[in-house]
Amino acid sequence: MKKVLLFLAGIVVGIFVLGGIAYWYLNTKMVTITMDESTNILPMESSDFETEIKEVTAEDFLQIRKKINKPTMINFWASWCKPCVEEIPYLKRYAQKNNMDLIFVSSDKNNEKQKDLMSKQMNRLRMPVSYIIKESSSTVDVQNYMALKKFVKNIGADETKVHGFGFCVILDENGEIVNEFLGFDISTAFDNYFDKQIKK
Numbered sequence: 001m002k003k004v005l006l007f008l009a010g011i012v013v014g015i016f017v018l019g020g021i022a023y024w025y026l027n028t029k030m031v032t033i034t035m036d037e038s039t040n041i042l043p044m045e046s047s048d049f050e051t052e053i054k055e056v057t058a059e060d061f062l063q064i065r066k067k068i069n070k071p072t073m074i075n076f077w078a079s080w081c082k083p084c085v086e087e088i089p090y091l092k093r094y095a096q097k098n099n100m101d102l103i104f105v106s107s108d109k110n111n112e113k114q115k116d117l118m119s120k121q122m123n124r125l126r127m128p129v130s131y132i133i134k135e136s137s138s139t140v141d142v143q144n145y146m147a148l149k150k151f152v153k154n155i156g157a158d159e160t161k162v163h164g165f166g167f168c169v170i171l172d173e174n175g176e177i178v179n180e181f182l183g184f185d186i187s188t189a190f191d192n193y194f195d196k197q198i199k200k
Helices: 003-029 058-065 083-096 111-123 145-153 187-198
Strands: 050-054 072-077 101-106 129-133 168-171 178-184
Touching: 003 168, 050 058, 050 111, 072 083, 083 101, 083 111, 111 129, 129 145, 145 168
Parallel strands: 050 129, 072 101, 101 129
Antiparallel strands: 072 168, 168 178
16 A cells, blocks of 8 residues: 555656746746747847836736727737747738737746747737736646636637637627637648638
8 A cells, every 4th residue: 555655646746847847947937939020020029129028817818809990810929839820920010911900929938037038939929919818827737728728718709610729800890709720831721711710
C-alpha cells in the first residue's frame, strides 16, 4: 500500500514539474514572423510604434459589443501561438478589404512577463491595440485554454467550437454573433475560406 501511495505521489509531482517547465518555456519563448511584402509587416521591432494592452472581462466585452455598428471580426490569439501570429497579417488585410472592424483579444496569461512578449509581437505585427483576458487559468493550464473557453462562453459565443487558438467570432452591424470558426493561414485559400464563413 505504501509503495502504491509513493508511486501516485511521484506521478503528481511529475505532472507539476512538467507543467512548470512547460509554463516557463511558453513564457520565455516567442515565435517570430517572416517578411510579408504584401502587407508591409516587418520582422523587427520599431521604437516609434506604440502598443496598448487592455485587460478585459467578459462583462466588459458585452458592453463593447453594444457599441458595434459595423461588421466586426473578433480574433482570439496568443503571442506564443505561431499559427495565430502568421494569420494576423491576412486578417488585417481581409478586414480592410471588406470594410470590417477587427478586434484582437489575447488569451496569454495575464502577467507582466507575458504582456511584454505580447507587446513585442504586437510591435512586429503593427498591431496598436489588443485586449487580454483579465482572468487567467491555473498554473497547470499553461496555455490558458480554460480561461479562453470560459471567456468565449460568457460573451455569448459557443465555447464547444474552440478547438484551438486563432478562434474567430463574427459580429454583424448590430453586435450579434453570426459565425464562429478557427482561422486559416494560407493566403490564397484564406479569402475563399473566410468568404464562405462570413458571407454565407
